[in-house]
Amino acid sequence: MTLHPTIARVTDRIRERSIDSRARYLQRMAAAAAEGPVRAHLSCGNQAHAYAAMSEDKEALAASRVPNIGIVTAYNDMLSAHQPFERYPDLIRAAARKAGVTAQVAGGVPAMCDGVTQGQPGMELSLFSRDVIALAAGVAMSHNCFDAALYLGVCDKIVPGLIMAAATFSHVPTIFVPAGPMTSGLPNDEKSRVRNAFAEGKATREDLMRAEMASYHGPGTCTFYGTANTNQMLMEFMGLHLPGASFVNPGTPLRDALTSAAVERAAAITALGNDFRPVGEILDERAYVNGIVGLMATGGSTNLVIHLPAMARASGVELDLQDFADLSEAVPLMAKVYPNGLADVNHFHAAGGLQFLIGQLLDAGLLHPDAKTVLGDGLTRYRQEPTLRDGKIAWQDGPAATLNDRILRPAADPFAPVGGLKQLDGNLGRGVIKISAVAPERHVIEAPARIFHDQQAVKRAFRADEFTSDCVVVVRFQGPRANGMPELHSLTPMLSVLQDRGLKVALVTDGRMSGASGKVPAAIHVSPEAACGGPLARLRDGDVIRLDAVAGTLSVLAADFAQREPVTADLAANGHGIGRELFEIFRTHAGPATSGAALVL
Secondary structure: OOOOHHHHHHHHHHHHHOHHHHHHHHHHHHHHHHOOOHHHHOOHHHHHHHHOOOHHHHHHHHHOOOOEEEEEEOOOOOOOOOHHHHHHHHHHHHHHHHOOOEEEEEEEOOOOOHHHHOOOHHHHHHHHHHHHHHHHHHHHHOOOOOOEEEEEOOOOOHHHHHHHHHHHOOOOOEEEEOOOEOOOOOOHHHHHHHHHHHHOOOOOHHHHHHHHHHHOOOOOEOOOOOHHHHHHHHHHHOOOOOOOOOOOOOOOHHHHHHHHHHHHHHHHOOOOOOOOOOHHHHOOHHHHHHHHHHHHHHOOOOHHHHHHHHHHHHOOOOOOHHHHHHHHHHOOEOEOEOOOOOEOHHHHHHOOHHHHHHHHHHHOOOOOOOOEOOOOEOOHHHHEEEEEEOOEEEEEEOOOOOOOOOOEOOOOOOOEOOOOEEEEEEOOEEEEEEOOOOOHHHOEEEEEEEEEOOHHHHHHHHHOOOOOOOEEEEEOOOOHHHHOOOEOHHHHHHHHHHHHOOOOEEEEEOOEOOOOOOOOOEEEEEEOOHHHOOHHHHOOOOOEEEEEOOOOEEEEOOOOHHHOOOOOOOOHHHHOOOOHHHHHHHHHHOOOHHHOOOOOO
């Protein structure tokens, strides 16, 4: 199938934009790779320190004749998605010995849970934790003892941070190893119903607690299609997972066999083998375009619009919001997974999942078929799904037809002809909106502004029954320079209630919404942010705002708007408590949301 002209045009534009930065990146990668296996350059003392505690692997490590695989893990047992990683190092070391190689845990990275910190001060560290993760993974890999790397991470900031580090160690072959989603619990729409009832005072805290515990009930990723599961899709579309690895439940024989297979493949693609595949070669413009196509086709998380530019920059590739917008116009929405539908990721996987999607998009010319992956040159292998035969992974053709067209549809008969994200531009700045779950009659909202400087003020106004007419709720001073750009997902139940009461309501913010945000129109990541004197800082209560997701505009209808002086806010409180003092340098130096809000790149 011929490549779709928009895919080709956007890729060429990214390649041209990145020509100098990518050339410098590849030059550095080639120089590092030319030095050969890294352990050969370590002194005997260096190596003795590295191998001292490795017991039965010590002799093989000292001989330096076989590949040594570094493990970078985001394990902790407070994140359900990462708890399964507790037993992975033992599993990986055993698989490595069986393959005749060695493996060591190079280091760990922090992994915070946005579900725990939603609406709390700790959420103000969430976005910045991505750069901390990149730094921590860089420290782990700096021991320079590894011929390949396995990265164990799943959730919101963790995978992007690990990619930023992996891309920096461009000459090291790399595979990402997931843990999989928890089994299905309380349906997500029922959980949402109880949340909304609690917000209205129609459900007790005991009712709410029972619903939440029945939804988040065991090891594995949360089952809605938020940022964590979008990350897993992304790693498969970008060729960094083994095919079909993303959505296999934890603790199953197939999950363990996929982890062992990742070890075997990591050993095969080192410089000591015959198929050297440094991760820097995989992470090119084709990989990022394929990832964005997957984001649009599945209606994935808006958080990736921030993370992907930061990830790409780490590998010398420059992305722009216009790339997302143009690709969204070319890629059909093929999946309906909560919050865009009623199904969860387990249902999506059972309906044909990523293997069906990738096959359909390849046949439609919407993916680069020649992209490099950890398995080889070309994305065709990612049409295949894993199965167990005699305890070993075998690959078979994935489904050629959807097994449930209420969840997953072919490219020729999608849920919508365009993807789930739109760019917004206007006199209020540049931002994005996720429209895949928003009813078409709400794609255009024009209403007076209600201005707030923090989400708690919105909650107080809701409890006081102040929202009685159509409005655009503006929550400003929520960008990276103001307070770390927290997600404002805890506002979703209240805004949903207002919408269900028949009001036309929208959210406009320089902050973020969760990957689970859904049916309420939300213009987010608005840049320049208010703390930098951006247009949101000139808004006043009562200004009429027009959010037009059809035209892709975000504007205020006020004749004197350009002449107004921006207001300021007292941001001192954002710098204290729950570790926020440690992140002042991040708030001071973070880049704009449109380019990834990064500090380290």
